[in-house]
Amino acid sequence: MSDLQNTAQLVPVEVPGAGTILALDEGDSKWIAIRPMCERLGIDVQAQQRKLDQAEWACTALKAVHDASGRTQQMVMIDADHLPMWLASIQPSRVDQSIRQALITFQREATRALRDHFYQGVSVAPASNSFDVMRSMIDQLEATQRDAAEAKAIAATTEARLDAIEGQHDYFAALGYAKLHNLPTSTWHLRKMGGQASKIAKTYGVDPVPTQHALYGTVNSFPKWIWDLVAA
Structure with a gap:
C-alpha cells in the first residue's frame, strides 16, 4: 500500500x-x-x-x-x-x-x-x-458464473455435484467438473487441472474449499468460473 x-x-x-x-x-x-x-x-x-x-x-x-x-x-x-x-x-x-x-x-x-x-x-x-x-x-x-439457484439445479441432475459443501453451491472438485463437461478423468489430467485451478485461485485471492472424496480422500474444490478458465 x-x-x-x-x-x-x-x-x-x-x-x-x-x-x-x-x-x-x-x-x-x-x-x-x-x-x-x-x-x-x-x-x-x-x-x-x-x-x-x-x-x-x-x-x-x-x-x-x-x-x-x-x-x-x-x-x-x-x-x-x-x-x-x-x-x-x-x-x-x-x-x-x-x-x-x-x-x-x-x-x-x-x-x-x-x-x-x-x-x-x-x-x-x-x-x-x-x-x-x-x-x-x-x-x-x-459468463462463467452461476448463482446458487442455478447450481442447485445442476446438483439435482448430476452425481458429480459436491453436495457435501454446505452453502457453496457453485463449487466443484476436478473430477466433478470433468465429468460434468465430458473432460478426461485420468489421474494425470485431474492433477494438471487442479494445479492450474490453484494458481488461478491464488491470483484472484480465492481460497479452495476442502472436501472428502470416496476415492481420493481430501480434495480441493473451486468456484465453477475458475474451472471454466482452466478448461478455456
Missing part, C-alpha cells in the same frame, strides 16, 4: 440497481474507496483489505479525501483497473441473499458506470482505454 496522498474530493458514481461507488479522479488514474462498497455488500472491510494486501495483482493506496460534509479522512482505495478482479473474487453465495443481486450488478455494471462517468464524450483509442479492458475482463468472468 502506498503512502498518504494529497487531500482530494470524492466523486460519487451511481451504478443503477446496485448503489454508489465513491471514486477519486487523479487524471490518468482513478481510485475506488473500498470501505463504502464493503459496507454496501455487508462484507468485512478488514478481511477484504487483508486479501487485497496479499494479492500480487492488487494496487491499493491510503488517500486523504474530503467526505460529503467536507471533513478530511483517510481511506484505503483500490486502483480502478483492478476493481473487476476484486469484485470477481467475491462469491455471490457468500453474501446475504438480500444483497446478492447488488453484488452481481456491481460485477456486471461497475466498469461501465465508471467508464461512462469519466470518459463519456471523450475520444479515446480502444487500445488505450483501460475501462474497455476492465469491461472485457468482467464480461468473461460473468
Whole structure:
C-alpha cells in the first residue's frame, strides 16, 4: 500500500440497481474507496483489505479525501483497473441473499458506470482505454458464473455435484467438473487441472474449499468460473 496522498474530493458514481461507488479522479488514474462498497455488500472491510494486501495483482493506496460534509479522512482505495478482479473474487453465495443481486450488478455494471462517468464524450483509442479492458475482463468472468439457484439445479441432475459443501453451491472438485463437461478423468489430467485451478485461485485471492472424496480422500474444490478458465 502506498503512502498518504494529497487531500482530494470524492466523486460519487451511481451504478443503477446496485448503489454508489465513491471514486477519486487523479487524471490518468482513478481510485475506488473500498470501505463504502464493503459496507454496501455487508462484507468485512478488514478481511477484504487483508486479501487485497496479499494479492500480487492488487494496487491499493491510503488517500486523504474530503467526505460529503467536507471533513478530511483517510481511506484505503483500490486502483480502478483492478476493481473487476476484486469484485470477481467475491462469491455471490457468500453474501446475504438480500444483497446478492447488488453484488452481481456491481460485477456486471461497475466498469461501465465508471467508464461512462469519466470518459463519456471523450475520444479515446480502444487500445488505450483501460475501462474497455476492465469491461472485457468482467464480461468473461460473468459468463462463467452461476448463482446458487442455478447450481442447485445442476446438483439435482448430476452425481458429480459436491453436495457435501454446505452453502457453496457453485463449487466443484476436478473430477466433478470433468465429468460434468465430458473432460478426461485420468489421474494425470485431474492433477494438471487442479494445479492450474490453484494458481488461478491464488491470483484472484480465492481460497479452495476442502472436501472428502470416496476415492481420493481430501480434495480441493473451486468456484465453477475458475474451472471454466482452466478448461478455456
